[in-house]
Every structure is written in structure tokens, then in C-alpha cells.
Amino acid sequence: MGKPVRLALLGCGTVGSEVVRLLHEQAADLAARVGAPIEIAGVAVRRPNRARGDLPVDPALFTTDALGLVKRDDVDVVVEVVGGIEPARTWLVEALRSGKSAVTANKALLAEDGGTLHDAAAEGGADLFYEASVAGAIPLLRPLRDSLHGDSITRVTGIVNGTTNFILSAMDATGAGLTEALEEATALGYAEADPTADVEGFDAAAKAAILASLAFHTRVGADDVHREGITEVSAADMASAKAMGCTIKLLCIAERGPGADGAESVSVRVHPAMIPRSHPLASVGDAFNAVFVEAVAAGQLMFYGRGAGGAPTASAVLGDIVAVARNRLAGVHTASESAYADLPIRPMGEAVTRYHISLDVADRAGVLAAVAGVFARHDVSIATVRQSGRDADASLVIVTHRAPDAALAATVEELRGLDVVRSIASVLRVEGGQ
Template identity: 85%
Template sequence: MRLALLGCGTVGGEVVRLLHEQSADLAARIGAPLEIAGIAVRRLGRDRGDLPVDPALFTTDALGLVKRDDVDVVVEVVGGIEPARGWLVEALRAGKSVVTANKALLAEDGGTLHDAAAEGGADLYYEAAVAGAIPLLRPLRESLHGDRITRVTGIVNGTTNFILSAMDATGAGFAEALEEATELGYAEADPTADVEGFDAAAKAAILASLAFHTRVSAADVHREGITEVTAADVASAKAMGCTIKLLCIAARGVDAAGRETVNVRVHPAMIPLTHPLASVGDAFNAVFVEAEAAGQLMFYGRGAGGAPTASAVLGDVVAVARNRLAGVRAASESAYADLPVRPMGEALTRYHVRLDVADRPGVLAAVAGVFARHDVSIATVRQGSADGSAGTTGRGGDAELVIVTHVAPDAALAATVAELRGLDIVRSVTSVLRVEGGF
């Protein structure tokens, strides 16, 4: 079985290394040896250290490599939308199996890849696109195919989880925790894709597509990052017996017309310390799956890095290579449900709201009246002075109110906060966070 490897960076280099080190075992598992037909790279002269590969295999002509008749499997670890999309469509339409770790492409235009795979009768595998080495996508696609998944909640970005874990452990602010993550190599020089939630949103789209048999793209995912999370938010979460995580949430639901829908979102949220995801620290990933028959399932492990991601890539290579030798194709994309995506405003959630207010009689009643007008029920209220002391009303200074709501539509909660911002008695709305995973 001959492989075309597109990309030889951190992940691609580990793929080459594992192919070399485990060649005998891989051949035994597949029933035939794996051989690299060529490696497409951007620059031929780059120093690749002691990588165990013949330099003559490198080429800058990725498309030419994909089109070669002696290539059976195309492995893509370049990333990005183009030119990767063109290469993979070419391979799939020609009947060549594809293994990719390209979450951005799958989330942006996975339908095109699946259509090309169907047209060419080829396999398309992408376990490495979400949560690194954690076996997650294939259980969703195959092991749980006889069940009905109702909700998927996950921590799928290691950089943001490291930052939030550091803030929780040390009391540091976002900027300090990001600086530490960068120094330790957990954050890129430009961390935007991670801290603004783009990376997690792409993964959420892939998870939702598999879980609910519906094509979901990154554009369907409501996205918020963690840049506005403060040390005060983390302290407030601790006071409630919670921690803050950047969550991807995909859930089935019913809209106002009674139609079944899906809602997919990525945002920071408070979760109780009793929730299984609360203990996931450092740069680890975890995904919590809820299904009608199987109940609650947890997938946990390292979600990034060259070796873990390469492990997932090679797992897919073994699967598609065995299929080619047997002359069969794996089950195709399952998108039969075609459920509409429910807008964020209709999602049911809870809010944690911190307000700086005038410290005088009647303030709490006025604030409560705003929540009542939007049909939002208040679960708890904590009150203190703006400097964090206990405080009472009637002193003429400022005070802080911390309000946690019961479940309500996100649109109603957002409208409540918008009205609060316009009240004369509200000096500022200092923080708004969603609360997930019941107490």
C-alpha cells in the first residue's frame, strides 16, 4: 500500500517516524506493507533533522503526487481550505482513500469531500481532526450508530483549557495565563484561532454532524472566545462551587413549531465541580456524550501535539488500507436526518450576571423587575459592596449583585442584560457568563 503524504511539519514528521518505527506491526495489521510514495512540502531545502526518509521522496508538486497511479492512500496534514480541498477532491474522485486531520476544511466544506468520496467510491477518514489521539469520531460514527445521541459537550481546545486551568489555580488574569501558555508552547504566536473559539467551533461542527446525522458547518456554530474571562469571573465561579471551561455544546431540541432541531455553540461557561468535565485540566481534552440507550460516556486524553495526532492518523491509515485490500468501502456519510440548526437565541441555558449598582433601597427590586419582564426566573442572588465586602443597601455608594438565573431561552437572557445596561441604577454589567451542567 503506497501513501502520498501531504505536509511534513510537526504532525507529518511524526507520521513518517511512526511509519518507520512500526513498519512491521503495521504491515501485520493491514496484511501488506506501507510504503511512502512521496511527500509534498512547501520548501525542499528545509532542515528536517534525522527524519528517517529518503530525501528524493520530497516534492513541491502536491497535485502531481496525488494524481500518480501508484498512490493508494492520500494523507493530508497541511491544513487550511485551499489548496488542500482541491487535492483531496481530486484523490477521492479518483477512488483513492483519504485520511485527513484538516478540521477547518471539514467544518467549512465537509459536504464537498463526502460527495467526492461517494462519487469515487473511496474512504474518507478524519479521526485526527478532533481531539488528537482520543478515539472519538469513529465511536460516534460507528459504535453508537445504533443509538440516539442527544447531547455532546466537550473541551476540545487544549490551549484555552490550559489558560483557564491556570487562571483557576493561580488567580492570574487572562493576559498572564496566555503569556505562560505561550512560553510553554501551548499557545501559538498568534493565538486567535484558539482563544477566540474558531478552532473549537470547527470541531463542534464535525462532532454535531456525526452525532446528529446532519451536515453542520462552522458557519452554523455560535462562537465566543475566552478573552473576556477575568480573574473576578474565576473567583465568582469558585464561590459557586464551579469552574470555567470553554465548552463546545451540540444538542438536539425542539423549536417553537415542534420540529426537531440541533443547536451548536462554543463559549466559556461555568460548570459545577461535580461535572465530569470540571476536573479536566492542563492542555487535556475531554468529550462528554449523552445517548438514550448508552447513557453518559466520557472520552478523555491528549487532544493535540505531533505524536498524539499522528497516532490517530495512522489508525485511520490502517483502517482504509485494510478496506482497500479487501476491496470494500467503509460506511459513507450519514446525513439522512438533515435537521435544521436552531439559532442561538432559542438555545436553553442559564446566565451568571455580575452588576455594579447604586447602593440604595429599591435597587434589587428594580433589577428583579427587569428579569421578570423578560420572563426570566432568578435562581440565586448574592449581594456585596463593589470592593467585595459584605455591604448592605442604603449607604449611598456602589454595590455588587451576582445573579444566577434558571434555564431560559438565550434571547430572553440577552434582552434582560441589554435592558439592565440601560438602567440608571446599574453602573455597569461587569460580567455575563453562561452556566451549564445542572447543580
């Protein structure tokens, strides 16, 4: 056994507490895997005197001085599970620049300013690992970074937010509206008291940025991700999806390919979409996550599992701790970033997709021709039309072929101005089919 590897743990909430428990319960196995014991040098918290039950950690190790703990000479690895941008960024930059390895689950910081962390890691010759930042316990980021490093990834499609997946799965199974499904998710502990980050897509967008950065060797930030949440998805939308043999999921989609000018570029988006029930992601229910990766040589790969929760996230954190501890004992570090491609980000208007558009229209002759004319003017081809009448009005459901998102958006905007269109009931993208 080598000299103990000493950790500074920043945060001891749901995830941090599980990290402490696992370090204690698996101490012997972890030491055998690393080649040295792993010890906690200190735990930074806001309230050191707070009761923490039977948490197996010496109360004397708690401190409110996180930066002081990070700077201590006897600390080898800094583990950050606090979240947020500041002061987490300051702590991690200090650790990395001083040559201390860092493990973080902080998706918001990585998406907002991951470049600063990577630069600090390169400057200090330290490891920066963050498997727990996306999809909880699912081993996803390291395969993208290492296992597929010799391949060319073309597309990543995923369900990376468990809260919204639970809500949409409940709506699909029971016919409930979004409000009722959200109330159930909150009661079961899947949704926060303020669910904005989940239902408005902020959480998924941060994860999409991290996935795209790794997959396409390009720095992608949260601001580069087109984001739409699920708040406009209705029970009627879900019923319409069922009628088409589809379901609705909040998807993160990252693609690499030629843009409008023919040059290689990257497109990253998060939005609800209809997908065929035959698609592998359609059967992902409850609060589970799944990511579908398409690569030139490897073909299609799918990663599936629990994407959130204290224990699953702590499992990913411990995996990173073992990796950086081994590197530290060996006197090496792993390059945490490959951004050599530096591809431009393609605007959402150039993303090629399909639309499902539900219209309430006047039930009279010539309506379909007028509506079809709008699609033709914007060079958007119609795949299917479904019409049903009721008194003086009718419902018209149109599914398009693939077209640039800008053309589809312009089509919808012109439809709003047609006198035969009473209202546009819903607009959803359709993915995963031809």
C-alpha cells in the same frame, strides 16, 4: 502479505514528521495489522531541501508538486496534514474522485466544506477518514460514527481546545488574569504566536461542527456554530465561579431536540461557561481534551486524553491509515457520512441555558426590586442573588434558572439601561447543573 499500500503524504511539519517516524518505527506491526506493507510513495512539501534531521525518509521522495503526487497511479492513499482550505480541498477532492482513499486532520476544511469532500468520496467509492481532526489521539469520531450508530445521541459537551483549557486551568489554579495565563501558555508552547484561532473560539467551533455532523446525522458547518471566545473572562469571573463551587471552561455544546416550533432540530454553540466542580469536565486540566456524550440507550460516556501535539495527532492519523488500507486490500470502503436526518439548525436565541450576571449597582433601597422587575418582564426566573455593598455602590450577582438565550440576552440589554445599574461587570452562561 499482500501488495504494498502506497501513501502520498501531503505536509511534513510537526504532525507529518511524526507520521513518517511512526510508519518507520512500527513498520512490521503495521504490515501485520493491515496484511500488507505500508510504503511512502512521496512527500509533498514547500521546501524539499530543508534540513529535517534524522527523519527516516529518502530525500528523493520529497516534491513540491502535491497535485502531481496525488494524481500518480502508484498512490493508493492520500494523507493530508497541511491544513487550511485551499489547496488542501483541491488535493483531497482529486484523490477521492479518482477512487483513492484519503486521511486528513484538517478540521477547518471539514467544518467549512466537508460536504464537498463527502460527495467526492461517494462519487469515487473511496474512504474519507478524519479521526485526527478533533481531540488529537482521543478515539472519538469513530465511536460516534460506528459504535453509537445504533443509538440516538442527544447531546455532546466537550473541551476540545487544549490551549484555552490550559489558560483557564491556570487562571483557576493561580488567580492569574487571562494575559498572564496566555503568556505562560505561549512560553510552554501550548499557544501559537498568534493565538486568535484558539482564544476567539474558531478552532473549537470547527470541531463542534464536525462532532454535531456525526452525532446528529446532519451536515453542520462552521457558520452554523454560535461562537464566543475566552477573551472576556477575567480573574474576577474565575473567583466568582469558585465562590459558587464552579470553574470556567470553554465548552462546545451540541444538542438535538425540539425547537421553539416543536420540530426536531440541532443547536451547536461554543462559549465559556461555568460548570460545577462535580461535573466530569470540571477536573479536565492542563492542555487535555475531554468530550461528554449523552445517548438514549448508552447513557453518559466520556472520552478523555491529549487533544493536540505531533505524536498524539499522528497516532490518530495512523489509526485511520490502517483502517483505509485494510479496506483497500479487501476491496471495500466505509460510508464516511450519514446525513439522512438533515435537521434544521436552531438559532442561538432558542438555546436554553442559565446565566451568571455580575452587576455594579447603586447601594440604595429599591435596587433589587428594579433589577428583579427586568428579569420578570422577560420571563426569566432568578435562582440565586448575592449582594455585597461598598460605600455608595454595591455588587449584585444573579444566577438564573434555565431560559431561552434570547430572553436572557434581552434581559441583559435592558439592565444596561437602568439608572441604578452602574455597569455590567460580566455575563457568563452556566452549564451542567439545574
